[in-house]
Amino acid sequence: MPIENNRLTSDQYQENFSDIHPPFETKEAALTEANRCLFCYDAPCMKSCPTSINVPKFIKQITTDNVKGSAHTIFESNILGAGCSRVCPVEKLCEGACVYNLMDETPIHIAKLQRYSTEMALEKKWPLFIRKPSNGKKVAIVGAGPAGLSCAHVLSREGIDVTVYEKESKGGGLMTYGIAAYKVTPAFCEEEVNYILSIGGIEIKYNHELGKNITLEELQKNYDAVYLGFGVGVARQLNIPGEELEGVVDAISFIYDVRTKGYENVPVGDKVAVIGMGMTAIDAATQARRLGAKEVTLVYRRTQEEMPCTEAELDIAMLDECKIIWLAAPKEVIGGGGKVVKLVCSVMKLGEPDASGRRSPVETDETLTLDVDMVIKAAGQIPFTELVNKNSIENANGKIKINNTATNIKGVFAGGDCVNGGREVVDAVQAGKDGAFEILKYFEEL
Amino acid sequence: MADITSNFLGIKSPNPFWLASAPPTDKKINVLRAFEAGWGGVVWKTLGSQVKNVSSRYSAVDYHGSRVMGFNNIELISDRPLDINLKEIVEVLKLFPDRAMVVSLMADNDRKSWHDIIAKVEDTGAHGLELNFGCPHGMTERGMGAAVGQDPEIARMVVEWVMEKATIPVITKLTPNVHSVVPTGKAAVEAGTSALSLINTIQSVTGINLDTLVPNPYVAGKSVFGGYCGPAVKPIALKFLTTIAQDATTSKVPVSGIGGISTWKDAVEFMLLGASNVQVCTAAMKHGFRIVEDMCEGLNNWMDEKGFKTLDDFIGKSVNKIVHWEDLDINYHHIAQIDQTKCIHCGLCYIACEDTSHQSINLDFGKPYNTYTIKDEECVGCNLCELVCPVENCITMVEHRVAPEYVNWIDYQKLGLPLNDH
Numbered sequence: 022m023p024i025e026n027n028r029l030t031s032d033q034y035q036e037n038f039s040d041i042h043p044p045f046e047t048k049e050a051a052l053t054e055a056n057r058c059l060f061c062y063d064a065p066c067m068k069s070c071p072t073s074i075n076v077p078k079f080i081k082q083i084t085t086d087n088v089k090g091s092a093h094t095i096f097e098s099n100i101l102g103a104g105c106s107r108v109c110p111v112e113k114l115c116e117g118a119c120v121y122n123l124m125d126e127t128p129i130h131i132a133k134l135q136r137y138s139t140e141m142a143l144e145k146k147w148p149l150f151i152r153k154p155s156n157g158k159k160v161a162i163v164g165a166g167p168a169g170l171s172c173a174h175v176l177s178r179e180g181i182d183v184t185v186y187e188k189e190s191k192g193g194g195l196m197t198y199g200i201a202a203y204k205v206t207p208a209f210c211e212e213e214v215n216y217i218l219s220i221g222g223i224e225i226k227y228n229h230e231l232g233k234n235i236t237l238e239e240l241q242k243n244y245d246a247v248y249l250g251f252g253v254g255v256a257r258q259l260n261i262p263g264e265e266l267e268g269v270v271d272a273i274s275f276i277y278d279v280r281t282k283g284y285e286n287v288p289v290g291d292k293v294a295v296i297g298m299g300m301t302a303i304d305a306a307t308q309a310r311r312l313g314a315k316e317v318t319l320v321y322r323r324t325q326e327e328m329p330c331t332e333a334e335l336d337i338a339m340l341d342e343c344k345i346i347w348l349a350a351p352k353e354v355i356g357g358g359g360k361v362v363k364l365v366c367s368v369m370k371l372g373e374p375d376a377s378g379r380r381s382p383v384e385t386d387e388t389l390t391l392d393v394d395m396v397i398k399a400a401g402q403i404p405f406t407e408l409v410n411k412n413s414i415e416n417a418n419g420k421i422k423i424n425n426t427a428t429n430i431k432g433v434f435a436g437g438d439c440v441n442g443g444r445e446v447v448d449a450v451q452a453g454k455d456g457a458f459e460i461l462k463y464f465e466e467l
Numbered sequence: 468m469a470d471i472t473s474n475f476l477g478i479k480s481p482n483p484f485w486l487a488s489a490p491p492t493d494k495k496i497n498v499l500r501a502f503e504a505g506w507g508g509v510v511w512k513t514l515g516s517q518v519k520n521v522s523s524r525y526s527a528v529d530y531h532g533s534r535v536m537g538f539n540n541i542e543l544i545s546d547r548p549l550d551i552n553l554k555e556i557v558e559v560l561k562l563f564p565d566r567a568m569v570v571s572l573m574a575d576n577d578r579k580s581w582h583d584i585i586a587k588v589e590d591t592g593a594h595g596l597e598l599n600f601g602c603p604h605g606m607t608e609r610g611m612g613a614a615v616g617q618d619p620e621i622a623r624m625v626v627e628w629v630m631e632k633a634t635i636p637v638i639t640k641l642t643p644n645v646h647s648v649v650p651t652g653k654a655a656v657e658a659g660t661s662a663l664s665l666i667n668t669i670q671s672v673t674g675i676n677l678d679t680l681v682p683n684p685y686v687a688g689k690s691v692f693g694g695y696c697g698p699a700v701k702p703i704a705l706k707f708l709t710t711i712a713q714d715a716t717t718s719k720v721p722v723s724g725i726g727g728i729s730t731w732k733d734a735v736e737f738m739l740l741g742a743s744n745v746q747v748c749t750a751a752m753k754h755g756f757r758i759v760e761d762m763c764e765g766l767n768n769w770m771d772e773k774g775f776k777t778l779d780d781f782i783g784k785s786v787n788k789i790v791h792w793e794d795l796d797i798n799y800h801h802i803a804q805i806d807q808t809k810c811i812h813c814g815l816c817y818i819a820c821e822d823t824s825h826q827s828i829n830l831d832f833g834k835p836y837n838t839y840t841i842k843d844e845e846c847v848g849c850n851l852c853e854l855v856c857p858v859e860n861c862i863t864m865v866e867h868r869v870a871p872e873y874v875n876w877i878d879y880q881k882l883g884l885p886l887n888d889h
Contacts, residue, residue, distance in 0.1 A: 052532055053532060055532075056531050056532030059813050059815065059857050060815070061812075061813040061814050061815065062813070062814030062815060062817055062818035063814050063830075063832075063837055064813075064814070065812060065835035065836055066835075068834055068835040069835045084531070084532065118835040118836075120811040120812055120813045121811075123811040123812070124811055124858065
């Protein structure tokens with residue numbers, strides 16, 4: 022059972038990785054949907070958006086032929102509004118709160134409408150924001166992901182000169198490197214980053230990694246404030262025997278490869294097990310299938326009740342014919358000739374609720390064994406514990422502790438995944454805004 | 468099954484739905500298609516001295532994603548030779564003898580012209596004539612159309628000419644481009660018209676192209692006032708109709724109701740306010756003649772449900788329900804009630820009341836869903852919340868009379884009752 026690349030024809034790859042939620046094809050289609058919106062007051066959708074996008078307003082603006090105004094309304098609250106319209110788990114956010122749900126009607130396709138307005142703005146390169154004249158203040162941001170870019174844009178609008186240090190060679194963070202390609206393509210991410218930068222006053226220094234070729238001290242010395250938005254790092258280890266075998270990979274690197282190497286160059290097994298049931302696990306499992314794996318099994322130690330991914334995500338996996346084994350925790354990877362051949366799992370049962378309020382899985386005496394040739398680990402990511410400790414940044418298990426976005430170090434702020442351990446893109450965007458507002462306040466009080 | 472056959476001045480049709488004088492009744496091919504689809508009758512597009520039309524001719528008002536809420540045309544009367552029209556009328560009459568065939572006329576403004584054209588039309592075997600005193604554009608500049616309808620004395624004179632000659636029923640069609648349709652209606656009745664019809668179209672500018680800055684419809688960089696019709700004008704038509712139905716003179720003759728009728732419900736409303744039958748145009752122009760199927764079926768079902776056996780059983784039944792403001796009962800009061808089990812928390816009632824009415828709705832913030840309740844003591848019973856609520860029967864208006872007895876404004880003043888009671 023080999024792990025190999027180039028399993029499909031280029032047409033098949035194209036089809037498998039095409040846009041999963043295609044945009045409105047015509048203006049009329051968008052208008053029909055936009056006109057369905059009730060234009061709620063103090064709208065539940067808006068209140069359910071972490072960045073508080075004024076959803077009724079932007080939809081109303083589509084109906085009045087003011088798409089430019091619509092895009093401005095979105096970007097004003099969320100400069101990554103285009104990307105979020107593709108990757109947000111809207112079924113548990115804005116669309117989940119749409120009042121039409123209470124009438125047992127299909128909620129407004131808010132994400133699709135948001136995509137309509139924002140993509141037109143990107144495509145036509147509308148200059149919707151004008152940067153105030155430079156006020157001489159300089160801020161360094163570490164990480165050109167959603168938090169860093171969102172922070173940078175707010176600061177630049179206020180006339181601050183921003184330099185973003187990014188360890189990769191492209192901006193966008195997990196948007197660019199960590200999300201299924203059928204949701205956002207790397208090309209789209211690049212377009213979005215360029216649009217954000219088009220306001221001016223933001224310079225990204227690529228291939229600069231904190232702790233490697235730049236230090237926090239340097240940044241503190243050369244800038245008036247620093248914002249840390251470097252996200253989380255490698256995938257959590259399973260800490261089970263056999264984890265070092267050839268064929269055990271982590272989901273983040275797997276998705277990174279899918280997004281950077283070209284589909285035909287990413288090897289995948291015949292029978293793949295994916296450990297975990299978060300968004301990343303789903304993205305890894307579905308993309309393994311879409312690369313040509315014959316059988317993909319998601320293994321999760323709890324039940325559907327407790328799974329972190331949304332029902333909609335689970336549906337994608339099931340439609341891709343991924344199998345799901347609930348209440349199973351990996352116990353050992355068995356190899357043959359140095360390669361993965363089996364995954365042994367403990368059968369679990371649910372015990373008492375844990376700190377997260379979810380019932381925690383408890384091991385039973387039973388096990389089950391899967392014949393697999395590839396194991397993808399997607400059981401969460403680990404914060405950059407060493408990096409934050411080395412820089413004496415107060416943290417909890419590597420997650421930076423903040424007080425209103427300020428760290429324990431004066432003039433150093435933080436937000437996004439490096440603080441919360443890994444949440445949605447839209448949460449990081451809000452964290453970036455919060456950080457920027459806090460930095461602006463900090464400058465006022467200086 | 469109710470009987471929906473109609474008898475208008477002895478002109479019989481299988482249903483009360485006629486097509487109004489307009490482009491859909493301009494040619495044999497259209498009218499045949501209409502009769503095949505089931506229309507009860509037509510008023511053939513206005514005949515008179517041949518004219519020339521321009522291009523373009525129509526424009527519309529869309530509203531919130533709905534096309535053609537209002538419709539506007541700048542067409543004149545028939546631009547086809549009179550003899551072709553007359554020949555086609557004869558042919559249609561032969562093919563559909565059971566349908567009403569009324570011919571709209573607008574002769575030049577002299578007695579002889581009217582007499583000549585009436586003679587020619589009567590020769591076709593048509594069942595009735597409709598006098599076009601309403602066309603608001605193009606013809607008015609020549610002293611015809613609305614120019615006649617807007618001056619009761621001119622209208623009286625023309626109707627008198629017509630009645631000298633006509634041997635078949637004559638319907639005088641009134642223009643709404645007046646302060647009141649009653650004076651002209653009265654003059655026409657006094658001059659002997661057999662019936663009235665209303666309304667013709669309302670002068671309008673439907674909109675302006677915001678790129679070219681030229682209003683619609685566009686004719687070589689210019690536009691002109693057009694005649695407005697379609698669903699948007701129905702309430703105005705119903706008001707004019709009521710004034711005709713309530714006037715002692717004009718109510719003596721039957722009325723054919725026109726103005727934005729698109730469904731059987733619209734038609735019933737016109738008939739409840741005194742129309743004996745109705746004429747339709749815009750809805751057919753938007754959807755085609757097939758809409759008559761549901762008009763007949765819907766009318767029939769409604770009549771069955773209400774126990775009306777013939778059209779006469781309900782025609783005019785709402786006329787006396789529209790009174791002078793002074794006659795309204797001031798002791799009547801109702802207040803809104805929100806059914807919390809139906810509420811979807813859209814907040815539309817709240818923002819409408821809070822911003823533009825009487826601040827009578829209470830808001831309890833929730834995430835994401837707020838709770839809205841009525842402040843009974845503040846509610847004046849205006850209906851605004853009920854009107855904007857997207858859920859049927861979620862907001863209902865519940866009667867809370869101030870006192871049991873009827874008191875109108877005149878009595879109220881006489882009794883010296885308080886004005887500041889709210």
